[in-house]
Amino acid sequence: MYDIALLGVLLAAIAIGFGLGFLHATHRKKTVPSSRPPELSREYFVGLNYLLNEQPDEAINTFIQALGVNSETVDTHIALGKLFRTRGEADKAVSIHQNLLARPALSTATNQHIQLELARDFMALGVHDRAQRLLRSLLENAANSPYHQEAKRLLIDLLEREKEWQDALDIAQPLLKQQPGMRHPAAHWLCELALEEIHQSSRALARKHLKKALQLDECCVRASLLIAKLEMENGHYQRAIEYLDRIPRQDIAHIPTLLPALKSAYERNNDLAGFETHLYQLLGQAPYTSVIVALGELIHRRDGVESAIERTGEWLREAPSLGGLDYLVDLYLESQRLSGKTPPDSRLLLLKHHTDALLEDRPRHRCRHCGFTSENLEWQCPSCRRWGTIKPITGIEGE
Ligand SMILES: [Zn+2]
Missing domain, CATH: 2.20.28 (Rubrerythrin, domain 2)
Structure with missing residues (x-):
């Protein structure tokens, strides 16, 4: 760990050394022939000595003193701050960036760049309120600055971390039209707001947020799932099923996600035949294990274990899976129990032992x-x- 840190400091030292050498070379250009090597400052060698003695903090302090702040070195100072931050020493980055901001002669753009870096330092330190103040001030005062978009992105990231969903939406709102990629997270913020409303028993407001989420992102599976749950609470099972039915079209990979709610909606609606038809429809779309097992269970309950074995076996031939095999072994064990075979076939028990271990x-x-x-x-x-x-x-x- 220490070696990595030291390497980082060494790299910085090389960069500074190069910068110093370059500056000296530039200063001397008019008077010294170009064949002579550029002269390095005394502080550079003092700093190098600290580095060789494995005193990186002293080395960095010496380098910073040697460098001085002017328009040519300010980028090196900013880079040093970043280096400290990535090393996990954001407090040192803060002091470098604050030290820079105290200089009156900086250009407006440089000042904004440093403020952005300082906001990142505070975020890294977990001091979110100070980061937020800096970013909001940047957004207010730097509307046309090249750092405006980045400040916005950082502020949204910060508000997400703070779970300030409405504030994140307010900041992102002007971007939603030009940047379709923003609509997807924004739909999730609306789902988060809906959950807060559900928690406070304001279901009408929750529904409003969820509908808006679907307007922003028509593929928002989470919004469909939450609306379906609200419909179920109101006893509107058929409407719940309609919302759940949208999910495979929104994202087919979420069929296993919707199954528990779908089962519950049909059961409460006393419509197991409807559930079976719906499951066959899902099986046609994607033969996932969870759909096969749910269908197997329905057949098991209605027609008995032998029918369930036969049908599940057929589906698993088409779409083999470990979970499906485990379920099929369960059915075989149940069949043996019902036929009075005790203890069950040891080969089946061994197979069950393996599938259990693999699924664990x-x-x-x-x-x-x-x-x-x-x-x-x-x-x-x-x-x-x-x-x-x-x-x-x-x-x-x-x-
Ligand atoms: Zn990830």
Whole structure:
């Protein structure tokens, strides 16, 4: 760890050394023949000595003193600040950037650049209120600056972290038309607002947010799922089913996500035949294990275990999966129990032991962007912070 940090400092030192050498060379250009090597300042060698003695903090302080702040060195100071931040020493980055801001002679653009970096430092330190103040002031005072868009992006990121969904929406609102990519996260912020309203028993407001989410992003699975749940609470099972029915068209990978709600809606509506028809329709769209198992269960309850074995076996021949095999073994064990075979066939028990072991601790969801896996479905990936990228794992080992 220390080696990596030292390497970072060394790189900075080389950059500064080069910068100093270059500055000296520039100053001396008129009087010294170009064949002579540029002269380095005394502070550079003092700093180098600190580095060689493995005193990186003293080395950096010496280099900063040697460098002085002017229009030619300010970028090096900013780069040093960034270096500290990426090394996890955001407090030092803050002092470098604040020190720079105290200089009166900076250009407006440079001043804005430093403010942006300082906001990043405060974010890295978790001092979100100070970062937010800086970014809001940048947005107010730097409307035409090249840093305006970046300040907006950072502020939205910050507001998301603070769960200030309405504020994030207000900031993003002007961007939603020109930047379609923003509509997807904005639809999720509306879902978050809807959940807050549901928590406070304001279901009408929640519904308004969810409808708006679907207007912004017609493929927002989460909004369809939440509206379906609201419809179920009101006893409108058929309408709930209609919203759930949209989900495979919005994102086919979320069929396993909608199944529990779909089952519940049909059961409460006393319509198991309707559920079966719906499951066959889903099976035609994507033969996921969860759909096969749900259909197998329906047939098991209605026609008995032998029919369930026969049909499940047929579907699994077309779409083999570990979860499906595990379910089929369960059905075989049940069949043996019913026929009075005790204990059951040891080969079946061995097979069940293996499928159980393979399915144990298996993640059920994966982020399609960064590969993060989780047991439960999370709408914002905790790793890459993207919205809606975590989906059920399907296929041979999946749902
Ligand atoms: Zn991710």
